[in-house]
Amino acid sequence: xxxxxxxxxxxAHWPFALNWQHLPSQPRHFFFxxxxxxxxLERDELGQLLDGEDDSEGGFLLSFEPLLxxxxxxxxxxxxxxxxxxxxxxxxxxxRRGLAxxxxxxHCGESKSDRSSKGIGAAVFHVTAxxxxxSLRPPTADFKLQNQEIASTGAGMSWPSWxxxxxxxxxEERSVPCVSLATVVGNWLGAxxxxxxxxxxxxxxxxxxxxxxxxxxxxxxxNLEVHSRLAAPxxxxxxxxxxxxxxxxxxxxxxxxxxxxxxxxxxxMPEGNLDFVRREVxxxxxxxxxxxxxxxxxxxxxxxxxxxxxxxxxxxxxNRTGGCExxxxxxxxxxxxxxxxxQVWVSPGCExxxxxRLVDQHISFWIHQGPVKGKVCSVxxxxxxxxxxxxxxxxxxxxxxxxxxxxxxxxxKGLLDQExxxxxxxxxxxxxxxxxxxxxxxxxxxxxxxxxxxxWIHIFRVSxxxxxxxxxxxxxxxxxx
Numbered sequence: 001x002x003x004x005x006x007x008x009x010x011x012a013h014w015p016f017a018l019n020w021q022h023l024p025s026q027p028r029h030f031f032f033x034x035x036x037x038x039x040x041l042e043r044d045e046l047g048q049l050l051d052g053e054d055d056s057e058g059g060f061l062l063s064f065e066p067l068l069x070x071x072x073x074x075x076x077x078x079x080x081x082x083x084x085x086x087x088x089x090x091x092x093x094x095x096r097r098g099l100a101x102x103x104x105x106x107h108c109g110e111s112k113s114d115r116s117s118k119g120i121g122a123a124v125f126h127v128t129a130x131x132x133x134x135s136l137r138p139p140t141a142d143f144k145l146q147n148q149e150i151a152s153t154g155a156g157m158s159w160p161s162w163x164x165x166x167x168x169x170x171x172e173e174r175s176v177p178c179v180s181l182a183t184v185v186g187n188w189l190g191a192x193x194x195x196x197x198x199x200x201x202x203x204x205x206x207x208x209x210x211x212x213x214x215x216x217x218x219x220x221x222x223n224l225e226v227h228s229r230l231a232a233p234x235x236x237x238x239x240x241x242x243x244x245x246x247x248x249x250x251x252x253x254x255x256x257x258x259x260x261x262x263x264x265x266x267x268x269m270p271e272g273n274l275d276f277v278r279r280e281v282x283x284x285x286x287x288x289x290x291x292x293x294x295x296x297x298x299x300x301x302x303x304x305x306x307x308x309x310x311x312x313x314x315x316x317x318x319n320r321t322g323g324c325e326x327x328x329x330x331x332x333x334x335x336x337x338x339x340x341x342x343q344v345w346v347s348p349g350c351e352x353x354x355x356x357r358l359v360d361q362h363i364s365f366w367i368h369q370g371p372v373k374g375k376v377c378s379v380x381x382x383x384x385x386x387x388x389x390x391x392x393x394x395x396x397x398x399x400x401x402x403x404x405x406x407x408x409x410x411x412x413k414g415l416l417d418q419e420x421x422x423x424x425x426x427x428x429x430x431x432x433x434x435x436x437x438x439x440x441x442x443x444x445x446x447x448x449x450x451x452x453x454x455x456w457i458h459i460f461r462v463s464x465x466x467x468x469x470x471x472x473x474x475x476x477x478x479x480x481x
Contacts, residue, residue, distance in 0.1 A: 001124060002173050011102060012092040014118065016188040019099050020060055022090060027060035027097065028052065029301045030192055032184075034105050034208050035200035036065040036074060037132050042198055043077065043095045045297050047310055048317060049195075050097045059195065059301065061098035062184070064105050066125055066176040067134060074100035106136055106207045108178030119183030125176040133167035135202035136178075137235040143168040146232035156230035157270050167234060181212035181219070191218055195308075196299035198223040203235030206247055216251055220300035222276045224248075231270035241265035241272070254282050256298065256307075257289040281305030283372050284323045291379045292318045292332075294392075314340065314383050314390045315414075328369035330379070332394070336361035339414030340389030341430040343439070345405035349398035350377035356410060358444055358474035363412060367396060376400065388426040389414065391433060407439035410475075416444065420454040440477055443468075447476035 013019050020027055029049065033042040042061055043050070052058035065071045074094040094100040108121035127134045140146070144164055151158035159167075185191060197219055199205045205224050212219055227233060229240035239247065242265055248254075255261055256275035264274055275298055277285055284306040289295070295309030295318060302308045306323030310316075315338035322329030334342075342365070346354050353376070355366040370376035380395040389412065395405070409430060415423050431441075443450050447468045469477050 001122065002175050004175060006175070010091065012099060019092065020097070023058075023060075023097070028057050029059035029195040029299070030189060031059055031061045031299065032181075032194055032197040033061060033063040034197065035202065036063045036100070037067055037070045037134070038200060041074075042196075043074075043098050045310075046196075046299075047297075047312075049299060049301055049308065049310065050095065058097050061095065063094060063098065063100045064103050064179075065100065066102055066104040066174075066178075067127070067131055068102060070131075071100055071102040102177060104136055104176050104178040105181060105184075105201070106178060106204055106211050108180055108211075119187055120177050120179050122175050123178035125174045126170055127172050127174055128167050129169040129171050130162070130166035133163070133202055133234070135204055135235055136207070137203045137237060139168045139170055140233050140236050140238075143232055143234060150230075150232055156232075157228055157268075159231060159234070159270050163234070181208065182215050185212060185215040185218050191215060193218050193220050193300075193305070195301040196221045196223070200225050203227070203233075203238040206239050206244060209248075209251065217278060217280075220278055220281060220305045221256065221298065222253065223298075224274055224276060226265070226272055226274055228265065228267060228270050228272070241267075241274075244274075248276050252279050253277065254279050256282075256285050258286055259290060278305065281323075284320060284328070287378075288318075288320065291330075292381055294381070294383050313385070314338065314392055316392075322368070326372050328372055328375055330365075330367045330369070332365040332367070332381075334363045334412055337414050337417065338363075338389075338412045339418075339426070340383075340386075340391060340412050341434075342392045342394055342410040342412065343434050343437070344394045344396075344408040344410060345437070346396040346408070347377070347398035347401075347403060347405055349401055349403075350396045351406060353377045354396050356408070356442060356475070358413075361413060363410065363444060365394060365410075386429065388429050391430070407434070407437035408442060409434045409437075409439040410442040411444055413444045438480065440479060443476040443478060445476055446473065450476045 031042060031046060042063065050059050050061060063074055065074060077095060078089045078093040092099045104123050104125055108123050123136055125134060125136060126138045147159050147164055150156040199208050199222060201208050226241040226244050227238055229242055245264060253276040255264055256277045277300060281300065288307045292309060294314055295311045297310040299308050302320035303323040306320035308319045315335040317333050319331045321331055353368040357364045367379055369378060376399055378397050378399055381393060383390045383392040415426055418426065467479055469479055
């Protein structure tokens with residue numbers, strides 16, 4: 001262990017639940033971020049999964065980062081990001097619903113005899129010239145030579161020069177506090193399930209997961225960085241992607257995205273990322289990635305370990321709500337400011353399985369696909385980007401009988417915030433794109449409000465081609481003459 005000067009300071013409250021005592025209720029979900037030395041922080045990526053639709057539904061994030069300057073950067077978010085802000089902030093918070101902790105995570109030689117240690121030990125952290133490559137594992141001694149051989153023979157994938165020059169150069173070793181997932185999950189959190197854990201531990205990723213021990217089953221979803229066997233290993237003893245797949249399977253995890261089974265390690269870069277879920281919840285995930293291919297950030301924050309995803313490109317979320325009842329029931333919800341349209345096609349036999357709602361300024365599509373072991377109504381979904389907002393496609397097919405589809409065009413609420421002229425341009429594009437399907441138009445206001453608005457006076461074309469009806473108290477449904 002390196003010699004040095006050490007400071008004993010408090011970084012969080014104990015008992016651990018005091019760290020969210022400022023919230024109106026217990027966090028609904030917990031999220032882990034192991035390694036936060038990058039530009040894609042979970043506090044930003046998770047968005048409304050932290051804040052929730054109201055203050056009683058949000059989650060709570062624990063971020064672990066042992067490099068002090070990066071740890072302090074996380075803390076700066078809570079104080080407004082500036083040293084000139086002298087207001088006191090809650091201990092350890094990086095976000096109202098997020099705690100930053102200056103620990104490495106893994107097998108750490110924790111002290112069990114000292115009750116004051118709370119299960120925290122120490123470990124050697126290998127700091128490289130580019131500190132984003134720092135790790136509990138030292139760099140591979142002959143990394144440069146291995147990479148050069150691969151580059152010269154073309155028999156694999158070589159790393160770029162900046163990795164060779166800066167990531168393989170050990171600058172110093174530091175002693176850092178270290179804790180296992182078994183301690184965090186079992187002792188600190190009382191064995192609560194973890195809806196999402198993102199691991200970017202630079203070659204130590206499997207060590208992080210194994211450190212959960214008897215609490216492995218509480219890790220419901222894991223996003224994991226993996227290393228291609230076709231590239232030189234950057235760290236001593238680092239597992240390849242194939243080894244990670246085998247180990248994760250033996251630990252009770254399977255690939256979350258069924259489309260990657262058989263080809264998960266066929267990525268074109270030396271490193272990639274894979275998503276894993278516990279084997280026992282995988283039936284709820286079976287087709288989720290295919291059904292909602294526009295999603296970017298996934299977690300097991302749905303019911304009973306079911307999927308939940310965030311789709312920032314269309315400003316929406318998908319929540320699988322029926323998992324506890326063994327049902328595939330999804331709620332696709334758009335932010336109130338989301339701009340664009342949703343083109344819906346639904347088979348006659350599935351019309352009762354699809355509900356379109358406007359609640360608290362959010363447009364939601366509730367889709368009941370049926371039992372996990374026998375879906376009746378299947379989903380296909382995608383989107384096309386445009387200058388007038390995304391054009392989202394949602395198709396619900398009756399698997400028992402194929403036939404003609406009923407078409408609906410749902411206008412998202414962001415259109416109401418546009419000037420009438422711009423809104424008219426947007427609406428004209430939406431109508432032209434869907435004209436051949438002869439859809440019902442769902443306007444995101446009751447008819448009496450639409451009739452009084454500048455949109456009705458200035459936009460339409462529609463006023464001479466469509467008649468407003470009151471089929472829905474939430475929407476004004478426009479039928480074509």
